Ligand code: HEM
């Protein structure tokens with residue numbers, strides 16, 4: 001390594017936006033841990049149905065597992081946007097105090113909701129339960145009082161971000177980001193109203209789930225990725241912004257009507273079979289573009305980055321998004337196939353790889369970018385004092401663990417589609433036959449083995465996050481600009 005690229009660390013206090021971001025990142029990591037804990041309990045309950053029976057039942061552990069996931073990912077996104085807003089707007093955050101109060105209100109509400117999930121889920125379901133206990137829509141089960149609180153908090157967040165850009169300067173990235181936040185917050189409201197008609201209820205619920213993960217969240221991470229590549233590689237703003245526009249156009253072009261792949265069998269009109277099949281089959285195209293984009297930019301900079309762990313996680317995001325959402329989604333998106341795979345472990349296989357690959361990864365990358373600054377703009381490129389074994393091993397264990405779980409669940413899903421659907425014609429007895437077959441049961445064991453690997457990866461990653469750069473004396477590697 002040449003000495004000309006080594007600077008001294010420049011320790012300066014974090015800006016207001018960065019301090020708020022750190023609050024969100026820490027809360028996100030605590031919730032990530034809760035997600036994994038409850039995932040492990042849910043998985044164990046598949047193998048030993050007596051575990052916590054009548055005390056902490058599968059419906060509750062599963063609900064906490066996936067709700068904690070949604071909330072930690074949202075916290076991570078909010079943190080990421082607070083982290084980059086001042087840098088991007090070239091001015092100070094508007095309403096820093098408001099943002100801090102907002103954080104505490106939101107976090108307290110989440111804590112209350114989790115306590116209610118854990119202790120108050122048994123009893124008659126009445127209209128009152130929707131307001132106070134559980135709204136009953138998978139992934140966003142929070143009761144209505146919390147829903148309203150969440151909307152208010154998100155509006156405050158939105159105001160802070162939009163007003164900061166209005167005070168400072170706009171860019172291609174911030175323009176897309178702010179418009180996307182309007183859609184992201186607005187769509188949440190579709191999951192808030194009650195109707196006793198289950199088809200209508202599901203119709204609107206998918207507006208939140210699908211239009212979040214396959215449209216607005218994808219665009220949001222596109223913005224974060226663009227900014228992240230500039231930070232870690234010194235990528236050209238012109239290049240990343242052009243890619244961002246192309247990706248957004250493709251994403252909305254396929255993702256919005258791709259919604260139809262959830263309307264195949266829930267009592268919605270039959271035309272959704274062709275609309276959903278056709279448009280959702282196009283959804284992988286922007287995800288290919290994202291991989292090409294990330295690899296192209298990294299390659300152009302000879303994989304020289306100012307922050308190796310962050311770049312590694314950004315690349316994990318590009319591939320995880322492509323495989324988890326694009327390939328694993330495509331596999332069961334045509335109605336002819338979905339007829340057999342719908343609601344089996346095949347779906348869970350896709351759910352795990354997509355949520356982890358597309359969204360957990362990029363939040364982790366942003367946290368590494370933040371940590372570099374927190375530790376005083378230290379060196380985080382190659383040649384770390386401990387050879388970076390902690391971040392490298394945790395990267396490997398986490399990705400290996402999730403991929404292992406994904407493959408185990410896919411095998412279980414194949415078994416269910418074949419035995420329960422193809423052979424037994426979706427009968428009640430066919431359902432149990434599939435669950436008791438050797439392939440299914442072995443897959444459930446393997447899921448736990450790889451779940452343990454994932455858990456070890458997370459613990460190691462936390463250790464790394466607490467220590468990386470603390471004893472570093474070299475400053476951040478300067479990014480040499482490329483010839484145009
Ligand atoms: C990062 C983006 C994505 C995430 C996080 C994601 C996640 C999920 C999850 C969690 C489910 C299960 C929902 C439930 O509980 O019923 C699901 C269902 C589904 N996803 Fe995705 N998905 C993504 C992108 C895609 C893409 C791009 C496609 C198609 C190319 C796709 C196709 C499907 C289909 C067809 C189902 C329904 C499965 C069934 O019938 O049971 N997904 N997705």
Ligand code: HEM
Nearest residue numbers: 036039040042043062066347348351352355356360451454
């Ligand atoms: C320690 C590792 C984990 C274990 C043991 C685990 C276990 C489970 C179990 C047992 C379920 C319920 C499946 C069912 O209803 O049949 C589930 C659902 C789910 N988990 Fe995990 N999980 C783990 C990690 C993760 C991670 C890291 C993510 C994503 C970041 C994730 C995302 C999901 C999603 C989206 C669902 C709902 C899937 C669907 O309904 O199709 N899990 N998990």
Ligand SMILES: [Fe+2]
Nearest residue numbers: 210214259261
């Ligand atoms: Fe979808």
